[in-house]
Amino acid sequence: MGILQVVLGAVLAIAGGFCAKWFSDWRDGRNMRTALAAEIQAMLRMLEQERLIPTLKGEIEWLENTLTPREFNITFKNTYNVVFAGSASKLGLINRAKTHDFWRGDSDLLGDLVVYYYTVQTAIEMSELIRDATMNRRNHPGRAYTDFASVFSLSEPENLLEAFKRLLDLIKKARDDATDLIRRLEPQRLESR
Numbered sequence: 001m002g003i004l005q006v007v008l009g010a011v012l013a014i015a016g017g018f019c020a021k022w023f024s025d026w027r028d029g030r031n032m033r034t035a036l037a038a039e040i041q042a043m044l045r046m047l048e049q050e051r052l053i054p055t056l057k058g059e060i061e062w063l064e065n066t067l068t069p070r071e072f073n074i075t076f077k078n079t080y081n082v083v084f085a086g087s088a089s090k091l092g093l094i095n096r097a098k099t100h101d102f103w104r105g106d107s108d109l110l111g112d113l114v115v116y117y118y119t120v121q122t123a124i125e126m127s128e129l130i131r132d133a134t135m136n137r138r139n140h141p142g143r144a145y146t147d148f149a150s151v152f153s154l155s156e157p158e159n160l161l162e163a164f165k166r167l168l169d170l171i172k173k174a175r176d177d178a179t180d181l182i183r184r185l186e187p188q189r190l191e192s193r
Contacts, residue, residue: 029094032087036094036113037186039083040178043120047175050074056168063164067157072134072164076124084117094185109184116177123170129154130163 047053052074059072091110133154153159 028090032083032090033094033185035083035087037182039081040116040181040185043080044175044178044182047171052171053168053175056164056171060161060164060168063157063161067161069134069157069160072127072130074127075131076127080120080124081117084113109181112177112181112184116174116181119170119174119177123167123174126163126167126170130160130167133160133163 055074059070062068062070091113094109136155154163
């Protein structure tokens with residue numbers, strides 16, 4: 001009987017270790033889902049608060065009517081992805097913390113998160129190019145452009161107009177993707193807005 005107790009004790013200890021690891025991963029995944037949803041929702045609130053979409057539409061309308069670029073100085077902080085960047089090595093845990101059907105995960109969630117953050121980063125870089133091009137026009141009127149923005153010929157009003165349209169499309173995509181991701185990460189967060 002002694003050996004059976006030892007074997008049973010060992011099996012229970014191993015099972016307990018697996019359960020503890022599973023529970024720890026599940027809890028970390030839930031916490032990560034909550035933190036990512038909060039970070040993404042903060043970006044949505046910033047877009048609304050700063051009225052970025054109406055501002056871009058106004059700039060596009062201005063350029064279409066006048067072909068005279070104005071200074072565009074909207075900047076983003078580099079803190080938009082702190083949670084994502086800080087938890088990149090553990091992103092796989094979010095699928096272990098399902099918010100609905102325990103056994104079925106959202107297999108596209110990780111890829112969609114990466115696409116969302118890449119879209120936001122691209123929008124930030126595009127806004128910086130536009131800002132640099134419009135400030136360069138103001139600071140050096142009539143001068144040949146030798147900066148990075150000239151690679152894209154943003155010194156030309158027609159090209160700048162297309163860049164504004166592309167930026168608007170990126171911002172709208174980020175907004176729509178953000179809403180979808182929040183719904184998938186933490187559905188109750190959208191309901192409480």
